[in-house]
Amino acid sequence: MTAIEGRPPSPTDTPAARGGMNGHAAPLDVATAIRTRRTIRRWTDQPVSEETVKELLECALWAPSACNMQLWDFVVVTDPATRQSLAGAVPFADKAQVCIFICYNTRFSEGSYANIQSASAAVMNMLLRAHSLGLGGFWQATIHDRQTLRQTLGLPKDVEVLSTTLFGYPAEAPGAPARRDPSHLVHWQKYHPKPTLPSSPDPRDWRLDQIADYQQARIRAGPKYNKPIKSEYEAVRGYLGHALRRVAARRVLDLLPCTGLYLEAIAGELPEAELHFVELGQQVAGFVRARLPRPAAYHPYRGTIDLPDGSVDAATCVFRLEGLPPEGRATLLREAARVLKPGGALVLAHINRGSYFEAMRLARLALGRRDVQYALATDPSLGPFTPLWADEVDRLATASGFVVEHRHSVFPLPPADEARHRVRSFHNAVTVLQYPVGALSRISRPLHGALVPAGKIRFLTLRKS
Ligand SMILES: Cc1cc2nc3c(=O)[nH]c(=O)nc-3n(C[C@H](O)[C@H](O)[C@H](O)COP(=O)(O)O)c2cc1C
Missing domain, CATH: 3.40.109.10 (NADH Oxidase)
Incomplete structure (x- = not known):
């Protein structure tokens, strides 16, 4: 016994x-x-x-x-x-x-x-x-x-x-996920409020290395955090595929793919293209690579991109400017302009602050949890996030050496799947709203065309001037 x-x-x-x-x-x-x-x-x-x-x-x-x-x-x-x-x-x-x-x-x-x-x-x-x-x-x-x-x-x-x-019995032998630097985590004798991670959802409170640290943790947290809303995913994939084929991109650079969701989509849309991406850390880069159907070259990002001037046909940046502090956004776009060939295109997707998204975000800040973990963002939400004004992005693009060639907006009102998802994850007390909000969105669909300028997602095709 x-x-x-x-x-x-x-x-x-x-x-x-x-x-x-x-x-x-x-x-x-x-x-x-x-x-x-x-x-x-x-x-x-x-x-x-x-x-x-x-x-x-x-x-x-x-x-x-x-x-x-x-x-x-x-x-x-x-x-x-x-x-x-x-x-x-x-x-x-x-x-x-x-x-x-x-x-x-x-x-x-x-x-x-x-x-x-x-x-x-x-x-x-x-x-x-x-x-x-x-x-x-x-x-x-x-x-x-x-x-x-x-x-x-x-x-x-x-x-x-x-x-x-x-x-x-194991059928895999995963490498060791990195542990965080003890000097960020260990407090001798008493708690010192110092270089730990910010809890704020505002990108202005974050440094690049902190964003990298946080994203690494969230990536490791598993697939739950890496699922997009279907309608959003399809809209972005559709625009990226269309825009990249139009500019006949053979060598594409994705800026900060993070989960790799949209780089995977690009790989599917352009099966012949050579793929490159910049990311903040090795671990996240490994996560991106693992989901791609073919190899992609990883370039660590520390404010510069280690690619020669004029070496890529097209770059993409999907919902990433929103997670960077303002000076980080300008630096990333300037670097993108530098590595693009003359006439090369940057295809950008951002969340429009002048849309219903901002109202949802403010309501969430007022009623829901306010930590970075609960930042209302595109899905997957990985770190600080703030939607951007259309003018702000257009100005930034122009100042970084781009000319706006094409603009497109989608989702003036929440699509039904987003409505359900947002209300469900918003606050327990209002989850019942998911049904009427979803229905309203479906019924009002014929009006959406007139409301397009206030769409949640703005797409821009920018040409290097
Ligand atoms: C309390 C606890 C809950 C966890 N839950 C999950 C989970 O739901 N899904 C998952 O993929 N991993 C889960 N993990 C595993 C962690 O992701 C894993 O321990 C971490 O990435 C470090 O990797 P390692 O255990 O190989 O060192 C959990 C770990 C702990 C301690």
């Missing part, structure tokens, strides 16, 4: 103490295990033995817990059919071989952080032990459907899921 079946676990009578390392030539020491563990999100079909699962659970039980109360329950799901039925509620539940849900009873612990801290310690023990056994673990906060999860696990009313951890 193992400890999990009843016998109190003994630190000297476990597979760990007996050796039994799987996948490593020698047992991992603690420091190495901590540094080499990675979040694994893809696994092979190899089952995980019951003995190994019990070993993980035993290590979990050896974690510290508040007052040693151990007020946790571990629901272990290995059954393929159950995992499959959980897949819609808990991403990857069907892909991993083992799902372990740590639960707690709210009657014992309402309003206390202690159980969360205890469960976190248990998760960490499991992740490290799994790594030492050659397994890959994934601590996943995302739960799409708590109700289905609760029903599938058969949780009583008072029992809540605190954490989800998924395990299996």
